[in-house]
Amino acid sequence: MDSSNIRSLVIEDNAVHARLILSLLAKAEAVSFDVVHVDTLTAGLARLAQGGIDVVLLDLVLPDSQELDTFLRLRKEAPDIPVVILSGLEDINLAARAVESGAQAYLIKGQINSAQLERSIRYAIERTRAQSGEWDSPMFRLAQQQFLKAAQIMDLDDNFRQRLLFPQRTQVVTFPFRRDKHEEVETVFGYRVQHVLTMGPTKGGIRYHQEVNLGEVSALAMWMTWKCALMQLPFGGAKGGVRVDPTGFSRKELQRLTRRFTSEIIGMIGPDKDIPAPDMGTDENVMAWIMDTYSQQVGYSVPAVVTGKPVVLGGSLGRKEATGRGVVYTIEDAAKHMGMTLDQCTAVIQGFGNVGSNTARFLAEDGVKIVAVSDATTGIYNPRGLSVGSLLEYIREHRFLKGYPEGEEISNAELLELPCDILVPAALQNQISAENAPRINCKLLAEGANGPTSLEADEILNNKGIFIVPDVLANAGGVTVSYFEWVQGTQNYMWSLDEINSRLHKIMTTAFHAALERSQRDHVDMRTAALIEGIDRITQAKLLRGLFP
Numbered sequence: 001m002d003s004s005n006i007r008s009l010v011i012e013d014n015a016v017h018a019r020l021i022l023s024l025l026a027k028a029e030a031v032s033f034d035v036v037h038v039d040t041l042t043a044g045l046a047r048l049a050q051g052g053i054d055v056v057l058l059d060l061v062l063p064d065s066q067e068l069d070t071f072l073r074l075r076k077e078a079p080d081i082p083v084v085i086l087s088g089l090e091d092i093n094l095a096a097r098a099v100e101s102g103a104q105a106y107l108i109k110g111q112i113n114s115a116q117l118e119r120s121i122r123y124a125i126e127r128t129r130a131q132s133g134e135w136d137s138p139m140f141r142l143a144q145q146q147f148l149k150a151a152q153i154m155d156l157d158d159n160f161r162q163r164l165l166f167p168q169r170t171q172v173v174t175f176p177f178r179r180d181k182h183e184e185v186e187t188v189f190g191y192r193v194q195h196v197l198t199m200g201p202t203k204g205g206i207r208y209h210q211e212v213n214l215g216e217v218s219a220l221a222m223w224m225t226w227k228c229a230l231m232q233l234p235f236g237g238a239k240g241g242v243r244v245d246p247t248g249f250s251r252k253e254l255q256r257l258t259r260r261f262t263s264e265i266i267g268m269i270g271p272d273k274d275i276p277a278p279d280m281g282t283d284e285n286v287m288a289w290i291m292d293t294y295s296q297q298v299g300y301s302v303p304a305v306v307t308g309k310p311v312v313l314g315g316s317l318g319r320k321e322a323t324g325r326g327v328v329y330t331i332e333d334a335a336k337h338m339g340m341t342l343d344q345c346t347a348v349i350q351g352f353g354n355v356g357s358n359t360a361r362f363l364a365e366d367g368v369k370i371v372a373v374s375d376a377t378t379g380i381y382n383p384r385g386l387s388v389g390s391l392l393e394y395i396r397e398h399r400f401l402k403g404y405p406e407g408e409e410i411s412n413a414e415l416l417e418l419p420c421d422i423l424v425p426a427a428l429q430n431q432i433s434a435e436n437a438p439r440i441n442c443k444l445l446a447e448g449a450n451g452p453t454s455l456e457a458d459e460i461l462n463n464k465g466i467f468i469v470p471d472v473l474a475n476a477g478g479v480t481v482s483y484f485e486w487v488q489g490t491q492n493y494m495w496s497l498d499e500i501n502s503r504l505h506k507i508m509t510t511a512f513h514a515a516l517e518r519s520q521r522d523h524v525d526m527r528t529a530a531l532i533e534g535i536d537r538i539t540q541a542k543l544l545r546g547l548f549p
């Protein structure tokens with residue numbers, strides 16, 4: 001669901017009330033509503049059967065159905081849809097009974113304004129998602145399927161297979177934070193997940209995004225485990241997140257959100273326990289606030305509780321651009337293996353945040369012609385090549401790519417299918433599926449984002465002869481320099497940028513060749529080979545430690 005556009009079904013037979021609700025929905029500020037209005041339950045159920053509705057606003061007294069029976073009949077046909085009851089003051093007891101029977105909320109017609117209506121609907125959707133969908137995320141299914149495929153090929157002991165399918169520890173929190181409009185307090189969901197505690201402290205980013213749920217965070221934590229093991233770093237995988245869309249937030253709001261989230265998960269994190277880092281929607285400022293909140297609680301400065309923080313607070317030189325730099329190191333290795341000359345290659349990059357923009361920058365330094373980039377607002381295509389410097393300048397000024405003048409606007413879907421030598425998805429998961437994989441037109445796919453390719457798409461791309469550098473390898477530069485930052489923080493070292501980059505290069509190249517050799521030796525694709533390398537290391541460590549008690 002696109003959380004900025006909510007598809008609502010209003011089932012209300014009173015024309016005056018219906019007009020009022022529709023006009024309140026039209027005035028909503030934070031989200032837009034696509035509204036379908038019907039005046040009988042029969043028509044409502046018929047519309048629901050077609051799918052695509054996010055929430056129902058329901059009057060209980062209709063020409064073809066009366067009172068609680070109206071809600072129960074709707075619930076029977078659509079058990080998972082959030083329902084907000086529209087009640088008159090005289091029917092308030094009836095509305096309360098509907099809530100007891102499973103409706104998410106009720107509102108008194110005539111006593112609501114647009115902001116209250118919008119908020120009730122958003123919370124109804126949130127609650128339904130929290131109750132039904134936490135583990136059930138496509139990303140978690142993908143991470144588990146990838147793991148099971150590798151486990152089967154490597155003939156993994158069944159005890160390990162069961163143990164590693166789910167994370168070892170999870171914490172789900174709900175907490176309030178105050179918006180800048182002082183009277184508004186949002187309640188949001190946050191998560192911290194630690195997948196494997198065998199290898200040392202756990203490590204993984206914190207994501208602020210409206211789609212975050214327990215399943216998504218668990219998938220990301222699982223991938224972190226394989227990634228750290230593949231890079232031979234002394235960490236298990238973790239991840240965290242808050243289900244919130246931070247794009248419209250002021251810095252003050254972001255800071256309040258971060259500090260409260262940190263204090264909610266403070267028992268889970270620590271420099272020897274679990275070390276957060278930036279991910280989508282978070283950056284070095286967010287890390288500085290986490291570090292400060294943690295340090296305030298324990299009474300002294302603990303820079304090593306996070307990585308990816310500003311250099312002046314103990315951050316590592318090179319961390320900010322490390323993921324993009326690592327993506328490019330693996331592209332250089334892959335190009336050498338494939339016999340491609342980089343300064344004759346073209347590249348398309350989806351996402352122009354931390355990973356995407358730095359990948360573009362370093363690829364351009366290698367002489368690659370960047371023909372298209374995109375962000376959440378638009379894609380920009382210029383077959384003659386885009387200037388990365390000018391794109392970065394535009395972003396600094398306008399925050400998003402929308403309106404960038406030196407190229408043609410294209411959609412993100414079109415961008416992925418452009419003919420090019422190198423394609424780098426560096427935004428979201430789940431971008432290349434069985435549907436668009438046949439039209440992907442590159443030679444090399446380097447996954448900057450986590451989980452951009454489905455298992456079915458993997459097979460299609462492999463059959464087309466596209467060389468894939470999988471996410472656990474391609475984007476591992478971030479956690480590798482995070483490890484350097486943690487080492488420097490705990491030992492009070494300061495390494496130079498050259499030292500950082502040359503150590504990073506060595507680790508990335510070693511991991512690339514380990515995966516490539518495994519792939520050639522076992523006749524498996526690069527993703528499965530990289531996962532097997534990681535899983536193998538974890539199982540060895542688990543065997544050596546033995547089982548407690």
Ligand code: NAD
Binds near residue numbers: 282351374429450
């Ligand atoms: P970011 O928030 O800095 O940037 C994300 C970019 O994606 C932005 O340009 C945003 O506008 C764009 N985007 C959002 N929705 C989009 C959409 N629907 N279509 C196209 N573009 C869209 O995040 P980031 O840190 O660059 O992370 C990007 C990906 O890389 C994520 O999958 C993340 O898990 C992964 N990753 C990041 C790091 C890191 O060090 N930051 C490390 C490893 C992996």
